Amino acid sequence: MIIPEPEQEKLLEAERPKAEELSKEEQYLLEIIKVPGIKGHLDCLEIKFHFSERFLNLNSSLQSLRKAVVGVEDNPQLKQLFIMLLKVGNFLNQGSNKGNSLSFNIDILTNLKQSKGVGVHQKSTMLDFLLNSILTKTPEVAQFAVKLEGCQEASKIDLKVVGDQLRNLNKQ
């Protein structure tokens, strides 16, 4: 919305006695500046107008993050799977210096298709062994993936950007 600057206001006020001679736009501006604190009020209206949309966007990001966090935290099957993965890894690496590990690097999760065993197990991947083990012993573990569905949406959300959006809302 167009609001005259203080200098323009003065110029317009000087023209008020002969307002009828001014253009329609100038007459409109003359009327507008009669309203006390018009700029502040329009700013408030602008905030009110956009607040719902901004809050919904922010809240939607927060809910996606919450779903993903809960999906990982409240996922006993995922914990069980990691224990199995460690065991399978140790089994496949029997005889090598990695054969008795107590933990594994998280990056391995995306390389399971490519990671192969050593010696007699070199034809099978970690994922093959893991799937076999799950199918034959603990099929309920496969449910871990369902709980991680929220991770797809959350992987697109930058927490820093969400923080900035929140600070902007707070400033208003």
Added chain:
Amino acid sequence: MQDETGMLEDDSEDMKAIEALQFRIEYQEVFLSKFSAFRSEMDSKVEYAKLEFDQLSERSDKLIKQFGCDPQRFLPKDLFQLLFEFAKDFSESYMKMLQKIKAEEERLKRLKKKAKEGRPTISGRATVCEDDPAVIKAEIEAFKAKLR
């Protein structure tokens, strides 16, 4: 000293200023009353979002640490991306393996069914299904023997 007319003019100027001020105050009051409901709604929503944000930041940092990573370098979105990729790969392979098992079960079921129907084989002696590898092998051996 001011004359009587001058005094009156000054009074009317003051009155105009007071009226303008009153109008301004009344306008502000109306404006504030109209906005106060929205203001408190906005404050409570922002407060809720702030609490939620703080809590989620803390919980995702904790998760990243539990996965043995540094929350300063490894962001929550990286963790979720990695877990999503893993779950996707796993599910796809799991489904493929299930389909394989199902297909194998169906094949065995078909074999059993054929065996039950007792179809004669080429040689006319065996009554089990000709798809059975053992039967096929036996038939080949019999055929070879015949040729000899």
